[in-house]
Amino acid sequence: MLATVVEWGDLLRVIWSSTLVGIGVTCAFAFGVLGATRATDLQRDGRVGEAAIYGVVAVVALVVFAGTVVVGIIVMTSK
């Protein structure tokens, strides 16, 4: 009965996409926090080069995070 009443293909797509996005967005933000805190600490210690690398990590990660949020809002508005 379940095989006929449930759209298993759609359900599997929901499972893998939400897993990918949920874990991805959390990790992206974690990298953003890591980059921002390390960049601040390293700059304070005068290690400007390393601070710049961590700064780039923070910016890229937060852009990925913000992009995912925007996509989420587009998904909501296009339902």
Added chain:
Amino acid sequence: MSGDVIVVIVVATALAFDFTNGFHDTANVVATSISTRAMAPRIAVGFAAVLNFAGAFISLEVAATVASGIVDEQAVTPLVVFGGLIGAIAWNLATWYFGLPSSSSHALIGGVVGATLVAQGPDAVIFGEGVVGKVLVPALVAPPLAFLVAGAGILLTYRIAGGSRPGPTARGFRLGQLVSGGLLALAHGTNDAQKTMGVMTLALVANGTLAAGSNPPDWVVVTAATAIALGTYVGGWRIIKTMGSRIHKMDAAQGFAAQGAGAAVILAASHGGFPLSTTHVISGGVIGSGAAKRLSAVRWGVAGNIIVAWLVTLPAAAVIGAFTYGVTRVFGTGATGPVVVSVLILGGAAVLFARRAARGPAVTAAAGG
């Protein structure tokens, strides 16, 4: 004339349900933000109220999703809708009284199914593709999915950012919670206010006030958005307490992981056409973010009570919806039955609020730091 009176009562009842939906489900959005001190309690519920209001306007497609596909729309009368709404309101109030997060959507679906069963018999309920395919299977899949996503997310987060200085790291994740909580609030407003708009539209169509297939009128959209936002602002502090601190004591990263997982699952499911309960999803995320850190960190007794409430919601609301429909029909098909039931439910709600108010606030301003 009698039909118009019934529709006015049904619309008022739908707005009352929308209000309870707002204050009952506020916990989904703000509990983790309050618990981790990302926001002060009043600011958190105000923020959620504004975004719930805005979310109600985002998508204005015909919103009769609660009844369509679950029961035969031809079988729906204003009295059936009334019975369903009372079933949902009564269950929301009962679970709020005990501080249990349960699904307002499932309560509404259960109430409408129960009232339809009594009014028209089992042939009017679409059990296979409707109740099982659209409600039960997604409800079984979503909480474990959010549990696993939040659990994996927090483990990776600790691995990535665990070595950083705790103060700035916690502040960073609290900032992230503003975004993830905002996204949840927006999704909640879109999903749940639409359901109320759909029920109100259904009653107006059943009464002949609107033509079949009509979009919700502007006044329906505005009143539904306002009711859910007001309910959110009043805040279901008891459920906020359960979600925010009684399941486990969260840190900011766990709160962010739970909200991020919840938002991802809800949005992916919405995109795939599966209506999910925000309550189920975010509860799964909260439990998962605690269990991944340490299994013993989760108060499994509290989590068990929540799961029991999930399982009981559909049948309990169905029984109350069926009973309400039966009581209204004792007074015939006129407005007397709905008036009597409305007075009784208002009296019951007043007693519950008075008893809870006498015990003092569930969450104090100090909780938000």
